[in-house]
Amino acid sequence: MNTKAEQTKGASAGDIGKLTLAAVILVAVIVAYTWLGNGNVPQPVRLIGLLVGLVVALAIGAFTGPGRRVRNYIAESQFEMRKVVWPTREETIKTTAIIIAVTIVLSLLLGLIDLILKSVILDWLLKLG
Structure with a gap:
């Protein structure tokens, strides 16, 4: 169990802007992937574009307050998994x-x-x- 104090303040305006930008990028990439599927764009190019957009959206979201909390949770989970006796x-x-x-x-x-x-x-x- 972590002994650090929990911070319960809400997301800042910058965090909300970053999360909104990440969501817009994610929606745009999904729409583009679907829309380009009707044209002559090869499947591998569409898939690479989808993956790049997903990585960009996740990277933007990772540098927000909620993103830092998720990264911290994952790090603590990995630490706890090392303690498990299988x-x-x-x-x-x-x-x-x-x-x-x-x-x-x-x-x-x-x-x-x-x-x-x-x-x-x-x-x-x-x-x-």
Whole structure:
């Protein structure tokens, strides 16, 4: 857990302008990709243009207050992921086998209960009336 104090102030006018610019670039790139698809522009050129526009929009958004918070969150998440103790291959295989066996047993049990209830309802209760 991070011991730094959280800042909860809103986005500044500059941040809002940058985010708006990033959104406009993103929409423009998507529209251009779609519009150029009807013409004679090759698919690889359209795709490269889309990727460049996406990178530019993300780069602009990354230098805003919310973008810095996202980068900080990703960095802290990577730090926490280094602390995780992952199971060994043997533990994973054994756990998976147990889960498969329990699933099969429970599905057979539920199927048997369904069959018993079906026979009780259809054969006994409906024939009484």
